[in-house]
Amino acid sequence: MSESLPDPRLQSLINKLRPGPVRSVTVAGFDGADVLVLLGESGKEDSEVGRIPRHEVSARRTDHPSEVFKVGQQIEAEEIGRWRGQLNLSARACENPELRAFLVAIQPGQIVSGTVSAVHNFGVFVHLDGEPRGLCTGFVRVPDLTWSWIDHPSDAVEAGQRVTGEVIMSETRSGQVTISLKALLEDPLVRFADQTGHVIDGAVTKIVPFGVFVRLAPDIEGLLRVSEMTDSSVGNPGRLMNEGDRITVRVAEVDLQRHRVTLSAHDS
Numbered sequence: 001m002s003e004s005l006p007d008p009r010l011q012s013l014i015n016k017l018r019p020g021p022v023r024s025v026t027v028a029g030f031d032g033a034d035v036l037v038l039l040g041e042s043g044k045e046d047s048e049v050g051r052i053p054r055h056e057v058s059a060r061r062t063d064h065p066s067e068v069f070k071v072g073q074q075i076e077a078e079e080i081g082r083w084r085g086q087l088n089l090s091a092r093a094c095e096n097p098e099l100r101a102f103l104v105a106i107q108p109g110q111i112v113s114g115t116v117s118a119v120h121n122f123g124v125f126v127h128l129d130g131e132p133r134g135l136c137t138g139f140v141r142v143p144d145l146t147w148s149w150i151d152h153p154s155d156a157v158e159a160g161q162r163v164t165g166e167v168i169m170s171e172t173r174s175g176q177v178t179i180s181l182k183a184l185l186e187d188p189l190v191r192f193a194d195q196t197g198h199v200i201d202g203a204v205t206k207i208v209p210f211g212v213f214v215r216l217a218p219d220i221e222g223l224l225r226v227s228e229m230t231d232s233s234v235g236n237p238g239r240l241m242n243e244g245d246r247i248t249v250r251v252a253e254v255d256l257q258r259h260r261v262t263l264s265a266h267d268s
Contacts, residue, residue: 022079023039050088103172106170116157140180146182166183192217204246211225
């Protein structure tokens with residue numbers, strides 16, 4: 001497992017999306033597509049008014065929240081924070097009690113298993129073990145699939161495959177558990193870190209306007225920038241070499257935090 005520090009921006013997002021307290025509220029009316037609710041006892045003049053934003057009304061598609069709720073109806077909703085002094089809540093987070101119970105029981109860092117349901121260019125959906133029947137709650141983002149360089153998620157997993165990953169976050173409002181398969185695999189750069197300064201022969205895997213990527217070892221590629229090439233005046237590295245060409249480079253830096261290898265030209 002990689003020992004790199006978590007992205008503080010991602011951690012901040014995870015903290016904001018963790019399930020909040022559940023309140024029993026009464027539907028007071030509608031403000032456009034938002035739902036206004038009373039937070040105290042129904043009928044009390046001093047009851048605080050809260051708001052359920054339109055996108056937090058229901059997971060179902062509706063033209064107006066009046067299709068879901070009626071004035072005077074008592075419902076449960078999850079606190080999601082205050083906006084301009086008013087408490088905002090999510091009704092969709094409490095819409096399916098069985099689903100909510102499943103999601104609340106799953107904690108960040110927990111190890112879960114499941115079966116790949118579908119593979120798309122933006123990520124992978126997974127049927128997690130124990131999830132409510134008829135739902136698909138697991139999701140793996142492309143960067144969390146593998147340490148290897150891949151052109152498409154299908155290069156890493158396929159539908160029907162059993163997978164195990166570490167929970168990044170479990171989110172009641174979206175009904176989704178974001179997991180990482182990569183978190184359970186050793187970062188190959190950890191063992192490669194001592195190669196800084198070494199000269200290595202590798203194959204060009206990709207040519208981009210600012211340089212070329214070179215495969216140095218299984219699951220490890222480094223970037224040789226145009227400015228480091230022998231003829232740095234050539235703006236298009238494709239004129240210097242082709243994919244598949246073997247070149248000799250020097251490992252300038254192995255950055256474990258950013259998970260990248262920087263290369264420099266080797267003067268023979």
